[in-house]
Amino acid sequence: MNPFLSAFICVTVMTTLSNVTAQTRRQPVDLLVLGGTIVTMDETRRIIDDGGIAVSNSRIIAIGPRAEIESRYTSRQRVNASGKVIAPGLINGHTHVPMVLFRGLADDLDLQEWLTKYIFPAEAKNVTEEFVRVGARLGLAEMIRGGTTTYCDMYYFEDAIADETAKAGVRGVLGETIIDFPVADNKTNAEGMAYVEKFVARWKGHDLIVPAIAPHAPYTVSEEHLKAARAFSDRTGAPIVTHIAETKREVDDMVKAKGASPVAYLDRIGFLNDRVIAAHMVWPQGTDIAILKKRGVGVVHNPQSNMKLASGVAPVPRMLSEKLFVGLGTDGAASNNDLNMWEEMDTVAKLHKVFTGDPKVISAQEAFELATIRGAQALHLEKEIGSLETGKRADVLVIDRDTLNQIPLYNIYSDLVYATKAADVETVIINGRLIMRNRRLLTLNETSVKADARIFRDKILRSLSTTGLAK
Amino acid sequence: MNPFLSAFICVTVMTTLSNVTAQTRRQPVDLLVLGGTIVTMDETRRIIDDGGIAVSNSRIIAIGPRAEIESRYTSRQRVNASGKVIAPGLINGHTHVPMVLFRGLADDLDLQEWLTKYIFPAEAKNVTEEFVRVGARLGLAEMIRGGTTTYCDMYYFEDAIADETAKAGVRGVLGETIIDFPVADNKTNAEGMAYVEKFVARWKGHDLIVPAIAPHAPYTVSEEHLKAARAFSDRTGAPIVTHIAETKREVDDMVKAKGASPVAYLDRIGFLNDRVIAAHMVWPQGTDIAILKKRGVGVVHNPQSNMKLASGVAPVPRMLSEKLFVGLGTDGAASNNDLNMWEEMDTVAKLHKVFTGDPKVISAQEAFELATIRGAQALHLEKEIGSLETGKRADVLVIDRDTLNQIPLYNIYSDLVYATKAADVETVIINGRLIMRNRRLLTLNETSVKADARIFRDKILRSLSTTGLAK
Numbered sequence: 003m004n005p006f007l008s009a010f011i012c013v014t015v016m017t018t019l020s021n022v023t024a025q026t027r028r029q030p031v032d033l034l035v036l037g038g039t040i041v042t043m044d045e046t047r048r049i050i051d052d053g054g055i056a057v058s059n060s061r062i063i064a065i066g067p068r069a070e071i072e073s074r075y076t077s078r079q080r081v082n083a084s085g086k087v088i089a090p091g092l093i094n095g096h097t098h099v100p101m102v103l104f105r106g107l108a109d110d111l112d113l114q115e116w117l118t119k120y121i122f123p124a125e126a127k128n129v130t131e132e133f134v135r136v137g138a139r140l141g142l143a144e145m146i147r148g149g150t151t152t153y154c155d156m157y158y159f160e161d162a163i164a165d166e167t168a169k170a171g172v173r174g175v176l177g178e179t180i181i182d183f184p185v186a187d188n189k190t191n192a193e194g195m196a197y198v199e200k201f202v203a204r205w206k207g208h209d210l211i212v213p214a215i216a217p218h219a220p221y222t223v224s225e226e227h228l229k230a231a232r233a234f235s236d237r238t239g240a241p242i243v244t245h246i247a248e249t250k251r252e253v254d255d256m257v258k259a260k261g262a263s264p265v266a267y268l269d270r271i272g273f274l275n276d277r278v279i280a281a282h283m284v285w286p287q288g289t290d291i292a293i294l295k296k297r298g299v300g301v302v303h304n305p306q307s308n309m310k311l312a313s314g315v316a317p318v319p320r321m322l323s324e325k326l327f328v329g330l331g332t333d334g335a336a337s338n339n340d341l342n343m344w345e346e347m348d349t350v351a352k353l354h355k356v357f358t359g360d361p362k363v364i365s366a367q368e369a370f371e372l373a374t375i376r377g378a379q380a381l382h383l384e385k386e387i388g389s390l391e392t393g394k395r396a397d398v399l400v401i402d403r404d405t406l407n408q409i410p411l412y413n414i415y416s417d418l419v420y421a422t423k424a425a426d427v428e429t430v431i432i433n434g435r436l437i438m439r440n441r442r443l444l445t446l447n448e449t450s451v452k453a454d455a456r457i458f459r460d461k462i463l464r465s466l467s468t469t470g471l472a473k
Numbered sequence: 474m475n476p477f478l479s480a481f482i483c484v485t486v487m488t489t490l491s492n493v494t495a496q497t498r499r500q501p502v503d504l505l506v507l508g509g510t511i512v513t514m515d516e517t518r519r520i521i522d523d524g525g526i527a528v529s530n531s532r533i534i535a536i537g538p539r540a541e542i543e544s545r546y547t548s549r550q551r552v553n554a555s556g557k558v559i560a561p562g563l564i565n566g567h568t569h570v571p572m573v574l575f576r577g578l579a580d581d582l583d584l585q586e587w588l589t590k591y592i593f594p595a596e597a598k599n600v601t602e603e604f605v606r607v608g609a610r611l612g613l614a615e616m617i618r619g620g621t622t623t624y625c626d627m628y629y630f631e632d633a634i635a636d637e638t639a640k641a642g643v644r645g646v647l648g649e650t651i652i653d654f655p656v657a658d659n660k661t662n663a664e665g666m667a668y669v670e671k672f673v674a675r676w677k678g679h680d681l682i683v684p685a686i687a688p689h690a691p692y693t694v695s696e697e698h699l700k701a702a703r704a705f706s707d708r709t710g711a712p713i714v715t716h717i718a719e720t721k722r723e724v725d726d727m728v729k730a731k732g733a734s735p736v737a738y739l740d741r742i743g744f745l746n747d748r749v750i751a752a753h754m755v756w757p758q759g760t761d762i763a764i765l766k767k768r769g770v771g772v773v774h775n776p777q778s779n780m781k782l783a784s785g786v787a788p789v790p791r792m793l794s795e796k797l798f799v800g801l802g803t804d805g806a807a808s809n810n811d812l813n814m815w816e817e818m819d820t821v822a823k824l825h826k827v828f829t830g831d832p833k834v835i836s837a838q839e840a841f842e843l844a845t846i847r848g849a850q851a852l853h854l855e856k857e858i859g860s861l862e863t864g865k866r867a868d869v870l871v872i873d874r875d876t877l878n879q880i881p882l883y884n885i886y887s888d889l890v891y892a893t894k895a896a897d898v899e900t901v902i903i904n905g906r907l908i909m910r911n912r913r914l915l916t917l918n919e920t921s922v923k924a925d926a927r928i929f930r931d932k933i934l935r936s937l938s939t940t941g942l943a944k
Binding site for chain 1: 573582619779780782813816836887891895896922926934
């Protein structure tokens with residue numbers, strides 16, 4: 003045999019054998035995300051250039067340089083993220099998702115007028131299980147497009163919202179409202195508590211849904227019912243979602259009625275603990291922040307909603323320096339008017355700079371933390387989500403870096419917070435599953451989501467015109 | 474002849490004749506925009522459902538119901554806007570367009586540190602005619618995508634910026650900087666004034682470009698040079714673009730140095746008139762607003778830049794109630810970090826609500842006015858642009874109404890200000906010419922615009938690493 007030929011055959015056979023060996027050595031996984039700059043948000047805030055993530059059974063099983071991940075894992079399902087940014091899914095810490103159906107219905111009003119003249123009547127006439135499902139689908143579609151992978155909700159018919167959320171493949175801490183007046187789904191506290199009992203039992207332990215009890219606020223729920231909500235949470239482990247100290251008026255009224263700030267009052271009645279998620283906290287008084295810290299309460303800041311309703315500016319820089327668990331939320335789209343976490347990040351950094359007069363306050367990196375790892379802490383889910391780390395749930399974004407508004411790039415956090423838009427999110431993975439790929443929604447039919455919402459719009463307008471409220 | 478056939482022939486001939494007559498009766502125009510809801514921003518703020526616009530020789534020659542426009546005009550060039558919103562092009566009243574190349578280079582710093590440690594050194598090492606051309610093209614592409622049809626600029630090598638702006642088909646009030654220290658294009662005031670002389674002579678009377686003189690600020694230009702700028706403006710009719718009262722420190726320094734606020738000082742030296750366009754005006758003192766009103770000065774508010782640099786909150790509600798000409802701007806992308814007028818509109822409404830504590834302040838409609846007709850007033854161009862009216866220049870946007878973030882729609886101004894995103898702009902017409910159609914840029918090559926910008930990014934980073942400034 004020609005020695006060159008024999009050498010050639012020998013090399014070929016060896017290469018093939020070594021490929022086979024490498025392939026058999028490589029562990030098959032569900033999904034590989036390869037290439038791109040990974041913003042991990044882990045404890046060291048590691049950035050991995052040309053990185054890779056291996057996902058199996060809904061979790062990240064390895065993260066590191068692409069070459070290393072590719073040499074150890076194989077998958078039929080791959081996302082090519084070369085030239086993109088890979089980041090943890092965003093966490094919208096507070097919303098009322100079906101209220102997207104009221105987006106733009108009544109704006110530029112004060113909270114009291116807005117609620118009592120428009121929102122409550124509109125809700126009384128329109129909120130049904132079907133309304134909630136249609137609104138949830140519209141809001142979920144908008145959130146997925148914008149890279150929100152987890153949201154914390156408070157509304158009515160929360161069981162239907164959980165059902166829609168699970169179907170859409172989105173993660174949610176979903177709180178069924180408890181309030182001391184008749185609402186769409188429950189007319190009495192007893193009915194509400196019975197609903198929550200069933201709701202929590204149904205969803206407890208679900209991979210995506212964390213069912214919660216949501217006593218609306220200390221001024222709309224009696225002491226007795228707040229204590230019952232806390233007892234329910236103690237017994238079931240369900241988180242407690244609530245609004246605290248949103249307006250100055252709420253604080254003043256509470257001081258008059260109970261001789262204490264809302265936080266101090268809630269602490270006195272034994273309501274606060276490390277399962278409580280408190281939205282707004284615009285007006286903490288005296289030692290309130292220390293109480294919240296001591297009790298391990300999570301706080302969710304909603305800058306755009308607080309601005310639009312003129313509620314005030316929460317002392318977030320102080321909360322951060324006192325190491326409170328603080329996240330970021332959009333609030334409902336009726337008071338925002340979108341579910342866009344990119345704009346909340348941009349706003350939170352800018353608002354606190356001008357409000358404190360200190361342009362160094364809330365850096366771009368801190369703003370991004372509020373929407374990811376700190377947001378996870380605020381929802382008491384930091385062991386599961388909020389960063390890209392081995393062992394955590396695979397809630398991952400792939401973000402286009404090639405849009406005009408992002409060029410050039412000098413600092414990754416500046417880019418993410420001050421320049422990236424919701425429309426730049428390209429691919430969304432939640433719990434290891436592809437939910438949006440190359441800007442195409444995979445779990446929701448966008449056309450019918452929109453069509454259904456438009457039908458409800460017409461119903462809402464008709465319902466309000468009979469009361470003379472339509473503008 | 475078969476009577477049916479003869480009747481058929483007769484009808485056919487008559488129909489053909491009547492079509493010919495109708496067609497000969499219909500006036501041929503350059504462009505028709507048909508269907509869609511027109512938000513005119515005219516004096517009565519008329520909204521036209523299923524409207525139409527006829528454009529000829531760069532101007533709107535008719536606007537009204539679609540059926541009426543279609544019956545009177547014909548054109549080979551048509552934009553179908555059915556189901557969309559048709560609005561005036563947005564006016565970005567203040568920016569430094571080439572600074573997009575510094576987007577995200579240095580953030581979360583105070584104005585003084587940001588300018589002296591980062592921006593001035595970066596400019597000293599990088600700003601050339603080629604730099605401003607590349608930066609201008611990137612900024613123009615971003616602005617077109619976001620529906621900005623007119624912008625007011627202040628930078629160096631403004632002649633090159635004018636050239637790029639005219640090539641891109643965008644309207645600009647473009648001010649060549651006059652400043653009392655050596656800068657990239659001119660080393661002395663004499664050089665600067667000679668540049669401006671040639672620059673204004675070259676572009677005066679251009680359809681798109683309004684050349685201007687831009688004395689940087691009262692604290693960086695001497696009284697003598699400010700007076701010379703004003704004399705130049707008197708002689709040539711060129712507008713004067715400047716920064717006034719951006720920071721409290723500027724005001725305090727001016728009071729110490731001149732015994733008057735910046736506005737009072739400028740008025741005393743005879744600088745202010747109805748060709749002046751004053752950016753920022755965060756800190757008007759005493760009777761400053763009355764002076765500005767009396768002199769007919771245009772003021773441009775830059776909410777996001779003022780927030781990010783912690784400059785303060787301009788008293789815009791008071792300016793509006795005193796009927797000042799106020800527009801809205803992004804400022805340079807190095808302090809924003811984008812050229813997105815939709816986010817400025819959203820921010821201006823929300824910021825002033827929370828800052829004044831009054832949620833009714835700056836309604837959605839007023840915010841939209843600031844970016845359109847009031848912005849035109851601030852640039853002293855309200856006779857030409859800012860609204861969709863017969864006789865005005867055809868600067869027109871067609872905006873997609875079918876994106877998830879805009880559904881449902883109850884109030885058109887709420888939708889435009891609180892829910893519409895830059896990415897929702899579909900088609901852009903400037904001076905009667907299609908500049909973007911169905912989200913495709915027609916006057917700029919997006920791929921090379923981005924590639925050129927990335928080359929400059931690398932140059933900028935290298936230039937700063939030698940001074941140890943790169944982060």
